[in-house]
Structures are given as structure tokens and as C-alpha cells.
Amino acid sequence: MADAWQPATTPAPGLVAGPTRVTITDVAARAGVSPATVSKVVNGRYGVAPRTIAHVRQVVAELGYETSLVASSLRSRRTGVLGVLVAEFEPYSTEILKGASRAVAGTGYELLAYSGGTRTDGDEGWERRSLSRLGGTLVDGAVLVTPTVALVTGATPVVAIDPHAGPAAVPTVDADSHRGAVLATEHLLRLGHRRVAFLGGRPGLESSRLREEGFVATMRSAGVPVAPELLRVGGYRPGPAAEAARAVLALADRPTAVFAANDLSAIAVVEVARELGLAVPADLSVVGFDNIPESALVDPPLTTVEQPLQEMGARAVRRLVGLVDGDAAAGEGAAWGDHLRLPTALVPRASTAPPA
Amino acid sequence: MADAWQPATTPAPGLVAGPTRVTITDVAARAGVSPATVSKVVNGRYGVAPRTIAHVRQVVAELGYETSLVASSLRSRRTGVLGVLVAEFEPYSTEILKGASRAVAGTGYELLAYSGGTRTDGDEGWERRSLSRLGGTLVDGAVLVTPTVALVTGATPVVAIDPHAGPAAVPTVDADSHRGAVLATEHLLRLGHRRVAFLGGRPGLESSRLREEGFVATMRSAGVPVAPELLRVGGYRPGPAAEAARAVLALADRPTAVFAANDLSAIAVVEVARELGLAVPADLSVVGFDNIPESALVDPPLTTVEQPLQEMGARAVRRLVGLVDGDAAAGEGAAWGDHLRLPTALVPRASTAPPA
């Protein structure tokens, strides 16, 4: 890729890089008071003379002082910041983020999204690591997006979105994956497909298990056998999903349809099909899951199962705010261990058709 | 909205909330060494006996210790974390985030996105505040998304995306807004529109200025006058944009087309048109800017100007990594003050047509 960086105008006065950060000590020195007094003024504590307040405010403004999130959170244990912990920023997690952002407005909290899964790729346990690194200090509470492992949450309030299988110790928000899988499978059966492959999600996630279960159960009850070689794992990720798709489409008795456990995988399937010279949906029908915006933008637009991702993010944040502000005043839900399951719905688009 | 929280199963053993965070002191005590030694082991410093290393590692694993990002960053001044500072998480900034996330993979850095604009709405100066709060300590460098004010960056390396007007003291990434506006305006003129309204972006942003300039210049050079009442400000935000749209569509001599400075505004225009019983594009053509995924999902799909948002995020991060790792080894670009401008392109869809 060509490099298009160009020389720019010279920096304007006042915009150049300054020396180091302005600290509370700088403000205190300039104002002729103690750091403690500055702290009180900045945090609106009682017991400071009006004159002093005004003066300190003045100096704060002059110097452009802002309290360091790091230092204050280390000391005080309350930051007014809520964390959204994700493995990486992809369409799924950013949809959640949009909803979280909307929900946090007006609560007095700020949002900090941390992507801890990019360091070592395929990193299991990023959620534990991220939570340990940020929890208790930097953020007052956290929303965990698709955590794959159970975790000791310690003192930090946590809400999970679409978590691992098994009992959860934290309030959980997810969508009805089983029902969604049933809808998708019925859609394919109704179109006349009998040989249908399933590209599973990330092992360990409950949503992954439920989507497979929904698929298999629906096929079974329709009296259509599911050959073992048609059950693959895509891990919710494009790379592995493409590999699995290649394998399944290379079969002598090729499936006429693929149900992928998420849209990213489904999009990968469509790409692989194209590589192999298969037309979608003429030669191969593809169904996804999630209804991320990208699913409507690919060619052909993807038939998929919608989960209300933004709503899930918003609900999780509202629940978290309740937890952080004290269980008593919890606005949404009450005690730990709750579970909110939102509905899913089929979104028929152009990637599915009757088999040739 | 009905509350669907349901009681859940009892927490499984080992998953319940623990007491407090495991600190380096806990590990030290359990391992029978000093905190300093634990620190050395955890950070891979030299001068620790292999036996000790193994033992400490063991205890770290047992206790599930993770170094606190807050504490270590306060002391050491290097965190391995890059910040992306945004006003809020909406489609524009999350597209940037996707690109940033992709670019950061494999660099050894982690990504922390901070939304500092939701606290007080319409908050000018969130970028300065956020940077002050996180910079120098929490993050090693930051990408600022659409900062509206110039700022003293201090010691923290910063790259700006689509910033304020005027000379910038930091490397900047943006898209060719002027050219994009020309393309959009020419498109409308070509369709036969003569009475075209413009819904401006956020005052203070260079992109906003350039889009207006591109629009006005193109209209002028086509010999089509732009009535002052057709030049409005939407601020890149749905609410104000809708208001402006209502005003302009209530005009006796209603425009036949609206060019909105971003997609969010354009979508708001379409909604207002619908409210007023105007069909898009039959009664009113609408063009947006950005090509956020949502622009293709609305009804009718929006004609818009594409900027390569993900690419912009990726480029900004790569540049930032160069800055943080030392100007010498800068992988992308060299000195401060550079400017990368990426191309824009018209994306014709269904929201534009010849005037009735």
C-alpha cells in the first residue's frame, strides 16, 4: 500500500507538545494551598471556603488540570467508569457497545471498552485477565461480552452477555439461541433442503451449544438425519469457519445448505462458495446468526437470525448500574444470578432458496 | 417494556464472588519472597533464580494473580495499552474502532476505547478531559476521534482522526471531504436538482467546513444559486439534524433534495420526510456522507459518500504505534505534523432520483 503521508504546516503556537502532565501538586503550588484542598475542591467535598474554591477553580482552569483517572482510582476505589470487556472490536461487540453507550448516557457514568483478546491470539482467559487488571480499581463494574470461562468476580460487579455454558454466578443477558436455530433450520427445511451442514460456534459458549442443539433437534423431528460429517466447528471466527466450509463443501455428497452459527462465519462460507464456483443461493443456501449490519451488506444479503444486540448491551449496562449503585436501588432486576433472555427472529434475505 | 429477568440457578461452587483482589503482596507472602521479586518475575526482569521464578509462577497461577493495570501504570509509565478516545460509541466511531482493533493485533498492544462525551451532553472539550485523565499514565498513546478543540498533548503521543479546523500539531488522518462533497453535489445536479439544501456537520470540525465548501462551490460553478435558508446545521447528530430538516422542509419553496453532512443526519432527514408524508426519493432526494453500515440498511438504502473508516482507524493506530515505539523506528510516517488524507467515493443507492 502506497504511503500518502505528507508534510504538514508548522504547528501553531499553543498547540505544541507541552512538557508533562499537570498534577494536583502543580495546582496546589500555584494556588498556594495544599493538594488536599485542591482535591476537595475538584471533588466538591464540603469544608472549603468559598473564596478558596473560586481561587482553586481559577487555577485549575488556567493550568488545564484534570484529575488522573489512574491515580484517583487507585486511591479512592470509585471512578464513575463502567467497563465493557471484549475479546476484540468486531461487528458483534461493537453493536453491543452502541447499545451500552446509549444506555449509559444520563447515568453519570462513563464507558471504557477494553479489548484484551488481541494480545495472544486465541487467548482463552482474556476475560479473567482483563477483569483482574481493571476490576476493583479502574472500573466500578464491568459488562463481559461472551466470556468463555467462569470467573471469580471478586468485589467488582459484573454482568455477562452471552457467556459460557453452565451455571453463571453473575446476572446474564443473552438471546434465545435455541429458538433462533429452530427458526433458521425450519426455514431451510421448508425450502426443501435435506442435506444441511451446521457450522458450530465457539465451543464452551452456551449460545454455541444451544444453536447446535436447536439445529439437530429440528432436523431430527423433521425426520431428516444429520450426518456427522456435516457438523463442523467454525468457532464464530471467519478463519476457522472458512476452513470448515472448505472441508464440508469438498464432500462428495455436498450439502445444499449451510447454517452457520454466526454471521461472520456465514459470510466466510459465502466467500468460500464463491471461490469454489458455487453460486449462492442457486447452488448453496447459507443462513447466519446475529444480524450484524454487515450481514445485509454482503452479496447476496444474508438470511439470518436476529438477536437484539444493541438492546442486549443496553440492558446489561442498566443492570450493571443497578448493581454498582447498590443492590437495594437496583433499577433493573434485583439479586445476583438473574437471567434475561431476549427473543430472536428470522430475517429472510437473499442467501437462501430452494435447492437446485 | 416488560421485565423479563428470571430467577436463576444457584451459583456453582468456585464461581461465587470472592473477597477482594489478589495483590502482589498476597503472592509475595504466599511464595515467601518480597513483592519486588514477584514483580521481577511477573515482568520478566533479569536477576532472579530459576527456582524462584518457577515457584513464584506457580503461586501466581494458583492465586490467579494479574497485575493491576492501574497500579503498574501509575508507577511505571508504560502500559502496553493504546487508547481510542471518542465522544460516544455510535456507528462512525465504532467503524474506526473495528479498523483500529484489526491494526493493533500482533503489535503487542492492547486497545482501550474511552467514551468521555456522554457525561454532560454536548460537552465541548471531552477530548481534552479524556486525554488528561488517561494520558501519561493509563495509555501509552491515543487516537482522538473527531476532536473539536486543539489540545496540549503533553508527553502522550497522539494521532487525530478527522479533527477540528486549523493547523494541527499532531499527525492527522482524514478523508477527502471536499472531493466527497463535490461528488455528492454533482450527483444531485446531474439528476436535475436545482433547489438543494445542505445540512452542515459539527461546527469547528474541518470535515464539516470542507463538505460545506465543496457543496457551495459545486453549486456555484454549476450556476445554481444556494439560498441562505437552505444552508443549515445538523451538527452530525440525529436530533439537531431532524430539527433542521423540519425547518427546511417546511419552507414554502421546499427543496427537492437534501445533502446531509453525515449518514446519521441523512437518516434523520429521511425519517422527518416520512413524518411529513414526503416519499424518498420521489418527493425528496437525500444524500448522506460516511457510508456507515446503517446507511445501507435504512429504507430506502441511502445514497452516500464513502469514507474508508476502518482503514482510517487502522492507519491511525499504525502511525501511533510508530510514535509510541519511538520516532526513530516509526513504521508509518516519520515526524509529527503529518497528514494522511484517504479518498472518498460516491455510493449511489436508492434515496436519490430526479425531481418530480
Add this chain to the structure above:
DNA sequence: GTGAAAGCGCTAACAT
């Protein structure tokens, strides 16, 4: 090879 001590910037007790 290891530990004691100091201190990053801030705030909460406790003086004064």
C-alpha cells in the same frame, strides 16, 4: 539473587 524503601498522583483520616 533478593529485599527494603521510596514514590507515582491522588484522596481519606486525622490533626490543627
Add this chain to the structure above:
DNA sequence: ATGTTAGCGCTTTCAC
């Protein structure tokens, strides 16, 4: 009403 002190969890000299 204000200042002094201590310490959050960690890393970094610098002794030992």
C-alpha cells in the same frame, strides 16, 4: 477551613 500524614498496588533503585 486547611494542612499533614498515610497509603492505594506496583516498580525501581540501591543496598545487602
